[in-house]
Amino acid sequence: MTHCWRQVLSRQQPSCGCARAILLIAALALVGGCGALSPAFVDFALPAEYASTETARGHIPIYFLSNAQFDTELLQYFAAIGLDVSDPNLRPRIRVIAEVRFSDGSSRNLEFLDGSDINEMVAFGENEGAFVSSDLTSAPLTNQVVQCDVTAIVVRPEDIEVYVPISITEYTWEEVENVGMVRRYLRTYPPRFWPLRVDDVDENLNVVTTRNLGIRDAPGPLLNVTCGSVIMFALEGALRVPFVGGIPSWDDDDTLQIAVFPGRYRVITAVR
Numbered sequence: 001m002t003h004c005w006r007q008v009l010s011r012q013q014p015s016c017g018c019a020r021a022i023l024l025i026a027a028l029a030l031v032g033g034c035g036a037l038s039p040a041f042v043d044f045a046l047p048a049e050y051a052s053t054e055t056a057r058g059h060i061p062i063y064f065l066s067n068a069q070f071d072t073e074l075l076q077y078f079a080a081i082g083l084d085v086s087d088p089n090l091r092p093r094i095r096v097i098a099e100v101r102f103s104d105g106s107s108r109n110l111e112f113l114d115g116s117d118i119n120e121m122v123a124f125g126e127n128e129g130a131f132v133s134s135d136l137t138s139a140p141l142t143n144q145v146v147q148c149d150v151t152a153i154v155v156r157p158e159d160i161e162v163y164v165p166i167s168i169t170e171y172t173w174e175e176v177e178n179v180g181m182v183r184r185y186l187r188t189y190p191p192r193f194w195p196l197r198v199d200d201v202d203e204n205l206n207v208v209t210t211r212n213l214g215i216r217d218a219p220g221p222l223l224n225v226t227c228g229s230v231i232m233f234a235l236e237g238a239l240r241v242p243f244v245g246g247i248p249s250w251d252d253d254d255t256l257q258i259a260v261f262p263g264r265y266r267v268i269t270a271v272r
Contacts, residue, residue: 060147067091071241213264
């Protein structure tokens with residue numbers, strides 16, 4: 001089913017089997033109402049503390065997909081250090097936290113994880129594997145299910161994180177007597193998740209600083225979601241890393257490069 005939603009959200013033509021699966025869920029949502037999802041489905045998809053073999057009183061499935069891509073220059077760097085980039089479905093790994101608020105005043109945070117587990121540590125030997133984040137080695141988690149009576153589903157931009165699978169070196173420029181300006185090593189950022197940020201704008205909504213998400217591309221809250229709905233989030237865009245002399249790096253005074261790192265994205269939201 002995850003593959004089916006990916007075809008829809010990426011505007012590909014769904015395969016016959018995918019189309020049938022999507023139509024089936026849509027029919028369940030439209031015809032079945034709050035009892036649309038069977039107890040068997042709930043037992044399979046819902047976390048144990050929420051699952052029940054009793055008659056389901058209504059549930060809302062939530063999907064998240066990474067439809068982002070790696071920039072061409074970054075793919076070439078992967079290949080140069082010995083990483084396999086032959087997989088046509090190679091995508092940046094994305095971690096998302098969605099807050100689900102219920103009518104009784106309670107709330108629940110759902111974590112989603114999707115994308116490839118590529119990492120430069122693989123090219124540097126087994127010992128470095130200990131430093132790879134567990135979120136990178138964990139199996140993707142692209143769907144969750146909550147009970148009805150949802151008043152809002154909120155995904156904040158800073159709760160969308162993109163995993164940058166290579167180290168980034170930061171340099172600074174210093175003036176050396178009798179030499180002039182010299183570029184010196186400052187620090188190294190190891191592979192890690194980076195939270196996304198929305199463009200800075202002025203009072204007239206004119207962009208002051210370009211960051212990762214435009215104000216119209218950031219996710220807005222979904223309010224009063226009806227029982228039986230199917231919610232889909234997808235992240236589109238490209239993971240880009242600045243290179244200086246063939247090395248993933250930037251200078252600490254290059255504010256434009258740093259502001260837009262790790263790339264430009266938009267969030268697509270659909271309710272079925």
